[in-house]
Amino acid sequence: MPATAEPVRASGNEPFWSLRIGAGQMRLSRPGLPDRTAPAPATENPPEGRRYEAAGLALTLRPGPCEDSMSGARFAERAVLKIDGERLEGCGGEELPPGRLEDTRWVVTRIAGRPVAAEQPPTLEIDEKGHIAGFDGCNRYAGGLRLAPDGGIRRDGHQGIGTLMACRPAVEEISRAFQAARDGATQWRFAGSELQLLARGAESLRLRRLY
Numbered sequence: 001m002p003a004t005a006e007p008v009r010a011s012g013n014e015p016f017w018s019l020r021i022g023a024g025q026m027r028l029s030r031p032g033l034p035d036r037t038a039p040a041p042a043t044e045n046p047p048e049g050r051r052y053e054a055a056g057l058a059l060t061l062r063p064g065p066c067e068d069s070m071s072g073a074r075f076a077e078r079a080v081l082k083i084d085g086e087r088l089e090g091c092g093g094e095e096l097p098p099g100r101l102e103d104t105r106w107v108v109t110r111i112a113g114r115p116v117a118a119e120q121p122p123t124l125e126i127d128e129k130g131h132i133a134g135f136d137g138c139n140r141y142a143g144g145l146r147l148a149p150d151g152g153i154r155r156d157g158h159q160g161i162g163t164l165m166a167c168r169p170a171v172e173e174i175s176r177a178f179q180a181a182r183d184g185a186t187q188w189r190f191a192g193s194e195l196q197l198l199a200r201g202a203e204s205l206r207l208r209r210l211y
Contacts, residue, residue, distance in 0.1 A: 008052065010059055010079035012090020013070045019059055019081060026054050028083070036083075049077065058082040059092075066091035073193070073209075074099060097190035098209060101147060102128045106195055106207035111177045113203060118171070122178040124195075124207055131156055136182075138167035138175035147188050153197070181205045 007022035018029045021040050028036040038055035045051070049062035061077040068075070068091055077093030098104060108122040109115065116122070123134040126147055133142035144160025147153055167175065181204035185197035197205040 008059075008061075008092070010061065010077075010081065010090055010092030011068075012079065012081070012088050013068070015088070017081065017088055017090065019057070019079075021052060021059075026052065026057060028057055028081075056084060061092045065096065095193040097193060101126055101149075101188075101195075102130065105134075105210045107210050108178060108205055109194075109208050110203070110206035111174070111181050116174065118174050122174070123210070124182075124205075132182075136162070136175045136178050138171050139163040139165050145182070145185075151187050151189055153185050153188055178205070 007020060009018075009020055011018040016031055020027050020029075024040050026038045026040050036055075036057065038057060041052045041054040043050055043052065046060075049060060051061075052059045058081070060080045060082075062080075063076070064078050066075045066078045067073070073091075074096040075091035075093050076096055077091065079090045079092035081088040081090070104126050106124045106126075108124070111122075118137055120135065120137065122137045124132055125134045126132055130147040130149070131143060132145050132147065134140070139162050141160055141162035143156060143158060145153055146156040166172075181199070182197065184199045185204050186200070187198040189196050189198065191206070193209065195207040195209070196203050197207075
């Protein structure tokens with residue numbers, strides 16, 4: 001049988017479970033219970049998808065969009081885990097881009113290509129019409145820009161507003177860098193499960209979705 005394609009990830013809710021295959025190990029985690037581990041199994045390829053089985057754990061991944069029942073995150077495969085006669089369902093495989101931009105909330109992970117190291121990083125909230133609001137690392141802000149369905153970023157017809165609190169110099173530096181990158185962006189696009197804001201084709205902001 002072929003070797004396991006690593007890493008393999010799957011998880012589900014009610015009850016919560018998370019299974020990872022990587023670094024030669026298969027590990028099942030569940031709240032209130034000790035982790036259960038086994039050597040990473042080889043990949044089986046039955047007609048319905050992929051299968052991994054070891055030490056009483058049997059994970060099957062079937063192609064097809066799957067949405068996490070709590071977070072709303074979308075994945076490329078549906079997961080079924082069988083353990084000691086119990087059947088648990090969930091999602092697995094690659095995380096897919098969100099099904100929509102509207103009514104989403106994001107946290108900034110990179111500004112102009114540099115990782116953001118902050119206790120409270122900037123955020124971007126997008127309403128049902130594409131208008132933005134959020135936290136710039138120091139102050140709350142709202143308005144000024146709209147992320148359009150065609151991937152463009154438009155001025156929304158009125159100046160944005162924000163609070164005017166003073167912050168530590170390091171925090172204000174992040175805030176200013178975020179504001180400049182946000183206001184200079186002219187396009188947006190999904191990059192896998194992340195959101196990119198672009199200026200002249202180059203990434204100005206990279207964001208991870210908050211659910």
